[in-house]
Amino acid sequence: LEVFAREDFAMSRLLYSVSVSLDGFVAGANQSEANPLGVGGELLHAWMRELSAWRRDALGTDEGFTNASTDVYEDGEDNVGAIIMGRNMFGGGPGPWGSEPWRGWWGDDPPFHLPVFVLTHYSRQTQVCEGETTFAFITEGPDRALELARCAASGRDVAISGGASVAKQFMERGLIDEMTLHLVPVLLGEGVSLFERRIVPEQRWIQSRVVEAPGVTHLTYRFSG
Amino acid sequence: LEVFAREDFAMSRLLYSVSVSLDGFVAGANQSEANPLGVGGELLHAWMRELSAWRRDALGTDEGFTNASTDVYEDGEDNVGAIIMGRNMFGGGPGPWGSEPWRGWWGDDPPFHLPVFVLTHYSRQTQVCEGETTFAFITEGPDRALELARCAASGRDVAISGGASVAKQFMERGLIDEMTLHLVPVLLGEGVSLFERRIVPEQRWIQSRVVEAPGVTHLTYRFSG
Numbered sequence: 001l002e003v004f005a006r007e008d009f010a011m012s013r014l015l016y017s018v019s020v021s022l023d024g025f026v027a028g029a030n031q032s033e034a035n036p037l038g039v040g041g042e043l044l045h046a047w048m049r050e051l052s053a054w055r056r057d058a059l060g061t062d063e064g065f066t067n068a069s070t071d072v073y074e075d076g077e078d079n080v081g082a083i084i085m086g087r088n089m090f091g092g093g094p095g096p097w098g099s100e101p102w103r104g105w106w107g108d109d110p111p112f113h114l115p116v117f118v119l120t121h122y123s124r125q126t127q128v129c130e131g132e133t134t135f136a137f138i139t140e141g142p143d144r145a146l147e148l149a150r151c152a153a154s155g156r157d158v159a160i161s162g163g164a165s166v167a168k169q170f171m172e173r174g175l176i177d178e179m180t181l182h183l184v185p186v187l188l189g190e191g192v193s194l195f196e197r198r199i200v201p202e203q204r205w206i207q208s209r210v211v212e213a214p215g216v217t218h219l220t221y222r223f224s225g
Numbered sequence: 226l227e228v229f230a231r232e233d234f235a236m237s238r239l240l241y242s243v244s245v246s247l248d249g250f251v252a253g254a255n256q257s258e259a260n261p262l263g264v265g266g267e268l269l270h271a272w273m274r275e276l277s278a279w280r281r282d283a284l285g286t287d288e289g290f291t292n293a294s295t296d297v298y299e300d301g302e303d304n305v306g307a308i309i310m311g312r313n314m315f316g317g318g319p320g321p322w323g324s325e326p327w328r329g330w331w332g333d334d335p336p337f338h339l340p341v342f343v344l345t346h347y348s349r350q351t352q353v354c355e356g357e358t359t360f361a362f363i364t365e366g367p368d369r370a371l372e373l374a375r376c377a378a379s380g381r382d383v384a385i386s387g388g389a390s391v392a393k394q395f396m397e398r399g400l401i402d403e404m405t406l407h408l409v410p411v412l413l414g415e416g417v418s419l420f421e422r423r424i425v426p427e428q429r430w431i432q433s434r435v436v437e438a439p440g441v442t443h444l445t446y447r448f449s450g
Binding site: 022023024039040043171181183185186187188189194195202203204205206207210212215216217219221 | 247248249264265268396406408410411412413414419420427428429430431432435437440441442444446
């Protein structure tokens with residue numbers, strides 16, 4: 001850690017962005033390997049899947065739309081130098097990794113192209129993939145994951161890419177600097193909540209950007225304490 | 226009911242607007258008669274209390290601000306002809322009304338100036354106040370309250386003025402035509418949820434208006450089924 005100046009760390013923000021239903025769910029009920037977003041969960045990402053920009057990245061095609069969401073989608077990862085994700089987001093089910101451990105949902109060349117830090121209770125060797133994606137498995141908790149991610153990001157931002165339980169751990173610690181909610185007008189009724197009914201300090205955020213787009217509003221907030 | 230034409234009913238929408246925290250609370254924890262909004266609940270209404278328009282109505286003073294929230298505040302009640310509220314919103318605590326029943330928080334001249342239908346388990350004579358506010362007490366449930374409110378509104382809209390449990394009963398029935406969330410960047414952690422974790426049909430809404438204003442975003446949705 002000593003090779004990075006303090007200023008690098010001061011500039012590096014912790015970001016979290018997530019698609020969420022009006023009733024606060026980031027995934028539907030009954031998540032499974034076949035249906036990782038749960039019942040109705042795909043509705044939360046429809047705004048993104050329609051974008052040419054997303055289709056180019058994910059499907060290699062140019063079909064799709066360009067609208068007010070495009071800038072939000074493209075800005076999102078502009079200055080990100082490392083990623084933190086939870087074990088569920090990485091995948092492979094709970095428990096020890098086993099002898100032929102799960103290698104993620106994304107094949108040999110995952111779309112991250114960055115150092116990724118996976119929070120888990122089970123240690124495992126760092127996995128180096130094509131395209132400069134590496135998965136490091138962190139068993140020492142969120143603070144340590146953030147420290148290592150900041151180090152790897154070399155002054156750029158760190159993004160939490162999910163899931164909700166990881167994001168909540170950072171939020172409860174007051175560590176998230178900027179949060180973007182892609183608020184989608186659907187009620188799911190049950191599923192994975194972004195915000196559980198927990199005691200948090202009475203946190204205030206500063207509304208820093210609102211973008212109205214077809215079928216979604218992108219709301220960005222900076223942490224103010 | 227026979228004196229109103231069908232078209233009147235078809236034009237009359239059921240509206241609900243409410244200030245809500247990022248984590249979905251419309252009031253904080255530990256509500257009491259002294260602190261009806263609960264811990265931190267006053268933060269949800271700060272955007273409104275700063276407006277000259279609100280201060281004129283509520284306090285009779287012109288001090289305050291005019292900003293993007295002003296139109297939202299003033300539009301809100303433009304075409305409303307009747308109001309539905311819950312027993313908690315009307316006040317006086319739970320249970321039978323007693324011999325000197327509670328007359329509401331608002332004194333002899335309540336600010337509604339409209340027929341108000343209070344959902345309660347305990348019947349009571351209609352209370353006629355100054356300034357054309359009447360409180361009718363409905364024990365036959367939300368469908369009956371809506372029928373009577375629509376009748377009284379004579380083709381104008383009906384507004385649910387709270388609280389959350391009444392709004393949820395109408396929402397679960399798919400009866401709310403338009404919902405405006407005044408989304409305030411604060412996390413309360415606990416309190417009264419706008420949306421409980423309940424099974425609702427997978428409802429979709431159409432985002433019809435987004436207004437960015439200081440310290441709040443006003444999000445209006447129309448019910449689409």
